[in-house]
Amino acid sequence: MNGRAFRPATLAEALTIRGGEAVRPVAGGTDLMVARRRHAPAPVRLDAPPLFIAHLSELRYVRLDGDRTAVGAATTLHDLADSPGIDPGLKKAIRWFASPAIRNVATIGGNICNASPAADLLPYLVAVDATLVLQDAGGAREVAVREFITGPGRHVLTDAELLTEVRFPARDPVPRFRFYRKVAPRRSNALSKLSLYVEARVEPNATIRELRMAAGAIAPTVVRFDEAERIVEAQSTAALGRLAGDAVQACMRAMNPIDDQRSTAAYRMSATCRLIRRVLEHDLPSWRCHDRSDHT
Amino acid sequence: MTIEFRLNGSQVTMRAEPLARLLDVLRDDLRLTGAKEGCGEGECGACAVLVNGRIVNACITPAAAVVGTEVTTIEGYRGTRRYAVIEQAFVDTGAVQCGFCTPGIVMATEAILAEHADPTDDEIRHGLSGNLCRCTGYATIVEAVALAGRRLRER
Numbered sequence: 001m002n003g004r005a006f007r008p009a010t011l012a013e014a015l016t017i018r019g020g021e022a023v024r025p026v027a028g029g030t031d032l033m034v035a036r037r038r039h040a041p042a043p044v045r046l047d048a049p050p051l052f053i054a055h056l057s058e059l060r061y062v063r064l065d066g067d068r069t070a071v072g073a074a075t076t077l078h079d080l081a082d083s084p085g086i087d088p089g090l091k092k093a094i095r096w097f098a099s100p101a102i103r104n105v106a107t108i109g110g111n112i113c114n115a116s117p118a119a120d121l122l123p124y125l126v127a128v129d130a131t132l133v134l135q136d137a138g139g140a141r142e143v144a145v146r147e148f149i150t151g152p153g154r155h156v157l158t159d160a161e162l163l164t165e166v167r168f169p170a171r172d173p174v175p176r177f178r179f180y181r182k183v184a185p186r187r188s189n190a191l192s193k194l195s196l197y198v199e200a201r202v203e204p205n206a207t208i209r210e211l212r213m214a215a216g217a218i219a220p221t222v223v224r225f226d227e228a229e230r231i232v233e234a235q236s237t238a239a240l241g242r243l244a245g246d247a248v249q250a251c252m253r254a255m256n257p258i259d260d261q262r263s264t265a266a267y268r269m270s271a272t273c274r275l276i277r278r279v280l281e282h283d284l285p286s287w288r289c290h291d292r293s294d295h296t
Numbered sequence: 297m298t299i300e301f302r303l304n305g306s307q308v309t310m311r312a313e314p315l316a317r318l319l320d321v322l323r324d325d326l327r328l329t330g331a332k333e334g335c336g337e338g339e340c341g342a343c344a345v346l347v348n349g350r351i352v353n354a355c356i357t358p359a360a361a362v363v364g365t366e367v368t369t370i371e372g373y374r375g376t377r378r379y380a381v382i383e384q385a386f387v388d389t390g391a392v393q394c395g396f397c398t399p400g401i402v403m404a405t406e407a408i409l410a411e412h413a414d415p416t417d418d419e420i421r422h423g424l425s426g427n428l429c430r431c432t433g434y435a436t437i438v439e440a441v442a443l444a445g446r447r448l449r450e451r
C-alpha cells in the first residue's frame with residue numbers, strides 16, 4: 001500500500017488535516033473518479049492524498065432557517081430532492097441530473113467546487129443568489145456563489161478551506177413560475193450543451209416580479225442575465241411579446257460560448273436565445289399560478 | 297488502508313487502496329464477477345450494486361467510501377425471494393438477451409420496487425435511466441419491472 005489517505009471522524013479533524021498539508025477533498029467522487037482514472041484496475045491517482053468527507057454527518061443536513069435553507073456541503077442530490085423544504089426550482093434541476101445511481105452519491109458541494117460551466121445545480125444557485133460557507137480550522141467566511149467561481153474548474157477556496165454549507169432562499173409559499181431546461185444528447189447521464197433556469201413571480205394583475213435568469217455552458221462560468229432581468233422586471237406579461245427581443249439581445253451580450261466536444265459556440269448561442277425567447281413569449285405569459293407543474 | 301464493511305450479509309475486513317474502485321475490489325480481490333464493467337465512467341449501470349440499499353455504480357466508488365456500509369451484489373441478492381420473482385419476470389417478458397447489462401438492471405429493478413411498490417411507467421423509466429442495454433430495446437425490461445412489481449404485490 002503506497003497511497004496515503006485521510007478519513008477523519010469529525011469536521012474539526014478534517015479541517016486540521018486540510019490546514020496541515022496538501023490534500024484533495026473527495027466527496028461523492030463522481031467527478032474525481034472519472035477525471036483521474038487510469039487503466040483499470042489501477043487505483044485512481046489524485047494530485048494529493050485524498051481527504052474523504054462524504055461520511056461526515058456534520059456535512060450532511062438540510063436545515064430550514066427562517067427564510068433560508070442551509071444545506072451541508074456533502075448532502076447528496078438524492079437527499080436534497082427528498083427534502084420537503086427544498087425549493088421546487090432546485091428539484092427541477094435535480095430531475096435533470098445524471099441518473100439515480102449518480103444522485104445517490106454526488107454531492108451539492110462537489111457540483112459547486114467542480115465549478116463546471118455545465119454543472120446542473122449552478123444556474124439555479126446563481127439565479128437565487130446562493131451563498132457559500134467556506135471554513136478553515138480558524139473560522140468561516142461567507143461568499144456569494146457568483147464570486148466563488150472564477151473560471152472553469154476555478155474558485156476562490158484556499159488550500160486550507162472546505163466548502164461546508166450552501167445557503168439559499170427557503171421554499172417560497174407564493175407560487176412562482178419555474179423553468180429548467182438542459183439541452184443534451186440524452187435525458188440521463190449527459191452533460192449539457194447548454195442549460196437555462198428561469199423563475200419569476202406573476203402578480204394577479206399580470207405584473208412580473210423577481211424575474212431571475214441564469215444559463216450554463218454558454219460562457220466560462222454560469223451566467224446571470226441581470227440586464228435582461230431589469231428589462232422585464234415590473235412589466236406586464238402582456239408586454240413580453242414586445243420586450244422579448246430586447247431581453248434576448250441583452251442575454252446575447254452576456255454570452256461567450258466556445259466550441260468543444262459537446263457542442264459549438266454557434267449552436268449554443270442560437271439555441272439559448274431561442275429557449276429564452278420561448279420562455280418569455282410563451283411559457284411565462286401562459287403560466288397560471290394554479291399550474292401545478294412547478295411542483296414536480 | 298484497512299476497510300471493513302458488510303458484503304452480502306457477511307463481515308469483510310481487508311486491505312485495499314483507498315482509491316481502488318469498488319468494482320475491482322469485488323471482481324479481482326473478492327472474485328465476485330456478477331457486477332460487470334461496461335463504460336467504467338458511471339454511465340451505463342453494468343457495475344451497479346446496492347450500498348445501504350441504494351443503487352450505486354461500483355466503477356466510480358472508491359473503496360474507502362464503503363467503510364461501515366452494507367454492500368449487496370447480485371451474488372448476494374440472488375438468494376432472496378424477491379430476486380426469484382424478478383428473475384421469472386425477466387424470463388417471461390424476454391428482457392434478457394446477451395445478459396451483460398442484466399445484473400445491473402436487476403439491481404436497479406430492486407431499487408425501483410423498494411421505493412415504489414406499484415411504479416408508474418415513468419417511475420420505471422426514470423429508475424432505469426442510468427442503465428444501458430445494447431440488445432433489448434428496453435421495452436421488455438420496462439415490462440419485466442412492471443410484471444415483477446405486480447407479482448410481488450400479489451404475494
Ligand SMILES: Cc1cc2nc3c(=O)[nH]c(=O)nc-3n(C[C@H](O)[C@H](O)[C@H](O)COP(=O)(O)OP(=O)(O)OC[C@H]3O[C@@H](n4cnc5c(N)ncnc54)[C@H](O)[C@@H]3O)c2cc1C
Binds near residue numbers: 024031097163189356
Ligand atoms: C455518469 C455521470 C453523469 C453526470 N451527470 C451530471 C449531470 O447531469 N449534471 C451535472 O451537473 N454533473 C454531472 N456529473 C458530474 C458530477 O456527478 C457532479 O458534478 C457532482 O455533483 C460532483 O459531486 P461529488 O460529490 O461526486 O464530487 P467529487 O468528485 O467528490 O469532487 C468534485 C470536486 O470538488 C471538490 N470538493 C468536493 N466537495 C468539496 C468540499 N466540500 N469542499 C471543497 N472541495 C470539495 C473535490 O476536491 C473535487 O475537486 C456526472 C458525473 C458522472 C460520472
Ligand code: FES
Binds near residue numbers: 332333335336
Ligand atoms: S461500468 Fe460502471 S457505470 Fe458503466
Ligand code: FES
Binds near residue numbers: 391392396428430431
Ligand atoms: S441484454 Fe445485452 S446488453 Fe442488455
